[in-house]
Amino acid sequence: MTDRLIAFLILCLMFSFPLGVAVVFTGEVILDFVFFWPLFMSALWISGGIYFWFHRERHWPWGPGTPPPVLAGNPLISILVPCFNEGVNARETIEAALAQRYENIEVIAINDGSIDNTAAVLEQLASEYSRLRVIHLAENQGKAVALQAGAAAARSDFLVCIDGDALLDKDAAAYMVAPLLNHPRVGAVTGNPRIRTRSTLIGRVQVGEFSSIIGLIKRTQRVYGQVFTVSGVIAAFRRRALAEVGYWSPDMITEDIDISWKLQLRHWSIFFEPRALCWILMPETLKGLWKQRLRWAQGGAEVFIVNMRRLWGWEYRRMWPLFLEFCMSTAWAFAYAVSIVLFLIGRLIPMPDSLYVQHLFPPAFTGLMLGVVCLVQFAVSLFIERRYEKGIAASLFWVIWFPVVYWMLSLFTTLVAFPKVMLRRKRSRARWVSPDRGIGRLKP
Amino acid sequence: MIQPLIFTEQRLLPRTLDSLLTIVAWLGFGWLIFSGLINAIEHDPLMGTRPFYTTLLTLRIYLLVAGLIVLALVGWAKYNQLRFRIERRKRRPGLEQHEVAASFNITSELALMMSQAQVFTLAHYDTGAIDRVWMAKILANVQSE
DSSP, X not given: OHHHHHHHHHHHHHHHHHHHHHHHSOHHHHHHHHHHHHHHHHHHHHHHHHHHHHHTGGGSOOSTTOOOOOOTTOOOEEEEEEESSOTTTHHHHHHHHHTOSSOOEEEEEEEOSOSSSHHHHHHHHHHHOXXXXXXXXXXXXXXXXHHHHHHHHOSSSEEEEXXXXXXXXXXXXXXXXXXXXXXXXXXXXXXXXXXXEESSHHHHHHHHHIIIIIIHHHHHXXXXXXXXXXXXTEEEEEHHHHHHTTSSXXXXXXXXXXXXXXXXXXXXXXXXEEXXXXXXXXXXXXXXXXXXXXXXXXXHHHHHHHHTTTTTSGGGGGGHHHHHHHHHHHHHHXXXXXXXXXXXXXXXXXXXXXXXXXXXXXOHHHHHHHHHHHHHHHHHHHHHHTTTSTTGGGGGGGGGGHHHHHHHHHHHHHHHHHHHHHTOSOOOOOOOOOOOOOGGGOOO | OOOOSSEEOOOHHHHHHHHHHHHHHXXXXXXXXXXXXXXXXXXXXXXXXXXXXXXXXXXXXXXXXXXXXXXXXXXXXXXXXXHTSSOOOOOOOOOOHHHHHHXXXXXXXXXXXXXXXEEEEEEEXXXXXXXXEEEEEEOHHHHTO
């Protein structure tokens, strides 16, 4: 009850704070925040990306002739693949996982009560490959419970978890496990997802987004020392660390954000391994993208509500900046929304001068700066990521869309997801919600 | 069915439309830059301070703030490198079978059965906790032991 009351108060605060600032100062002050927050976050991500590359990444060997990383003691790696209605994708996913150059692996496919032919495909594959193990869940349970089943059955303490439609690169598993082996305080490692679906503008814009926003954010957070979330599509875990925090939570809509916070609050570190490539399918329609990003935004808000009261102990101080960044990003969305409302009202009825918002888009110079900084950000990410994908520079042409798409999606998903989570009575079991996975896989 | 690694649009019309739209967006961006620069440079000196100089001042402030951000991040990273240069933790071994069983609230026999099976079906309670297992096939290397 107390949590619900606090959540409601925070929601009221998010709406009223920008309005209060406009009343006390001017509407332009809110707009300054709206323009400067993306500008200076970009500066942070660019510097974090460059530092990570300069200090670490550039020294790491990479290329066609590079041998797979050597894992001391040749430990077994368990690759967990939860599948829900993945009949179309299961074979290529499982075969890519089995094609690792590091040979001491087992692949565990967890069929989470699928209603298509996933069960039959997996049974067939199990008869072809002795290193593949298959768990059928009697009923659909959701990704978190499916992953738990895989972790319980795994014969290794090193778990590499991928989605049922994700293709692991040939050395990805070994790259993911190496930090777990070499660093005792690392509890999880997040990999480098690369987008396969580039048929539409929406698909192509995400190629730029994954390189220039998500890739740089991961590097920056690694430099800072704490990571907001592992990528659910490709992440490795130490099972002992998972056991300490009670594994994945079945009632959190994004199990990846939740497990990242649980591990770090128990002082387990999370590493980013850009060489662990994983080829993924992403939505290629606006509707699909909206559904996916709304789910991500809800996941962030759920983590906020779960942790908002217990985070204030001194022992959790390293998580405060991440929490603050989430709060500021949420405040940014609400500030922009209030600006839009003030702008529209100002066009209809007279208001005090201080409340007038003159324009909704950055004025010439600030707009210029925002655009240029976005391009610089993309150029830096291309420079860093060009070694992982040939011809990625060609996606520069499409990148003009990504600042608008990224920040507008952030704005609207936050405005919908945050109140939804804050006003919800009780969390229920999270089940699979798969958005479209490319135009080629959409049913007619 | 072998799929391509990257899916791209093969039809000419959608590709052309996307390209045209994107070219228009680039032209818009170019105009934004052009008008910003023109506004900063072209200005009647009799109207007071040239926007070029105020623009330069604003740019300096932006660079200063960006510099402070870089300093804070790199300073923090360097501090952590010094602080953790000697690893004080030791790697703990992987979970034993009984620890795995305890962590999932299941019996050791059930945990063992799950680890030895190649294909099996698993039932859960409503809470999501593991209930029981139906074994279909055990691993070949376990069979031969």
